[in-house]
Ligand SMILES: [Zn+2]
């Protein structure tokens with residue numbers, strides 16, 4: 001497996017290490033889904049505060065994941081449980097553990113995952129980890145909670161809460177928190193739970209103070225003047241009732257004692273690098289203050305804090321700034337160490353390739369649905385709407401066509417904006433010029449070019465999509481891991497993962513493609529001279545075979561493209577879909593330093609090609625559907641004057657997309673809305689497609705065979721389930 005290992009002071013690297021296995025009967029092996037780089041990892045990274053870990057030791061003590069293997073004596077934990085584990089390793093049975101001081105455990109010698117005290121246990125910045133004393137250490141995480149929310153329970157959230165609790169904050173107190181790093185920010189959140197009147201954040205870094213202010217704290221910059229003086233000035237000369245010290249150095253510790261009011265409390269959780277240090281003894285004595293310090297017994301806090309996180313009373317995920325695949329962790333250490341880019345905490349997720357299997361799994365589903373639509377068009381000589389209109393209630397069709405039109409307009413707007421964005425990036429041509437020119441060109445082409453020309457244009461454009469495949473190779477993926485994730489599906493109940501999965505299903509199995517496919521077959525027949533419905537009715541075995549070949553190769557290519565886009569982004573960028581990567585342009589830009597100029601250009605080319613391909617199809621499918629709904633003449637081979645209304649809808653759809661762009665509406669928002677509309681529409685539409693395909697009155701002897709039915713209904717069921725899950729999670733969240 002891959003793991004982050006210590007190579008010497010200031011040097012960590014990702015390398016292959018032996019997979020963990022069960023050693024003692026109380027062990028489990030956990031497959032890690034997310035782990036973090038903690039501030040104290042940086043001490044280890046710099047070799048500060050005591051001896052070094054051995055070269056090659058696996059780093060990390062803040063992680064969570066899914067239990068995969070069980071020792072024979074494990075009772076409370078089951079395989080498949082999603083668990084979070086405290087940073088310190090303790091037996092749960094020795095005198096110290098029974099005194100609720102598990103960090104003092106004598107059985108393990110006060111060991112820490114990936115640490116240098118007591119017995120040595122490999123750390124959690126890896127794909128897998130052995131967790132000893134599993135019944136005592138593992139805490140099950142409910143499926144409604146994301147990794148980002150649960151992860152910090154194992155260390156910094158518990159530490160921060162412990163610090164606030166040790167301060168003995170009472171309602172109405174004034175609290176000052178020294179240090180606005182990850183622990184300090186979480187200490188501010190925790191302090192708020194005790195009902196203070198005011199919370200001050202003391203730090204010297206502006207962006208940290210800004211985030212502290214977002215969390216409701218009043219910023220105090222130590223570089224302006226003596227922080228104790230500032231705090232007194234801000235509190236009518238008395239000083240804060242409670243000071244939480246979250247740095248772990250002599251200076252802030254001294255300042256904390258100087259700042260606190262007489263009879264107040266100082267609570268300190270910073271990990272001290274110094275062995276001994278100066279202490280303002282006289283001031284502390286005459287102030288009658290209370291002092292509490294020490295390492296947090298995180299195991300004691302995980303269980304009670306979990307429901308507070310679940311109810312959003314504590315929001316640890318708010319401090320996350322960087323998420324990256326495991327292989328980029330050394331870069332994460334460097335960012336965190338330099339405290340650049342608003343780095344508070346770096347979570348390294350090891351599921352970059354975890355969605356690759358969907359490209360393979362959706363292929364038969366997608367192909368079956370598209371083939372069913374193609375057969376409907378081929379056999380009946382009509383488009384999807386034309387068919388349904390004659391045999392099923394029309395009211396549904398009015399709603400479906402309206403939703404389709406709106407969703408497609410949103411999609412067109414997003415595609416135009418995405419292409420324009422990339423063109424601006426490459427050439428500097430402003431979107432105000434690009435969008436109208438390209439939009440008008442596409443409309444003109446569909447109106448004045450014949451069906452055969454349009455199809456040839458679309459076929460040639462698909463060649464451009466191979467750019468994505470080449471970019472995928474240039475991104476130098478870890479092929480072993482990628483292939484494993486392609487063949488073995490990974491499903492996690494993590495909300496983010498489910499949403500990504502639903503998104504993938506929604507974009508591959510998309511309603512406009514159903515309409516397009518059926519109408520395409522009608523056009524094909526018309527191009528062969530079959531002008532009337534009667535002439536088009538029925539299909540020869542040869543025609544059906546050709547359609548099958550066409551559809552499967554088309555779907556194979558589109559799924560391959562989807563696969564390589566995921567592979568490229570997973571191999572290079574932060575986990576795809578993360579908050580940092582919001583547009584395709586950002587993806588292309590972020591690719592450049594990681595995979596080189598060629599990959600960047602190819603990816604950009606792919607984005608433009610996809611847009612040029614999608615826009616005529618989006619506009620065309622909407623106008624086919626609407627024309628058939630009202631019984632208008634529809635087809636790309638007709639002259640403008642022969643099918644005015646068909647072309648009018650097509651042009652209007654593109655124009656509306658351009659207008660949305662001109663209004664400056666956010667493309668991501670539009671794509672999201674389009675996905676919601678498609679999601680609402682897809683399940684009932686799929687049911688209708690399947691009913692039509694099995695209706696002998698419509699299809700005659702060419703009703704669906706068993707394979708198409710199994711796959712088609714399976715797709716319908718999966719889409720319905722996916723939409724239900726999405727609705728449930730968005731309501732629940
Ligand atoms: Zn830590």
Ligand SMILES: [Zn+2]
Pocket residue numbers: 090091092093094095096097102104105106107108
């Ligand atoms: Zn113990």
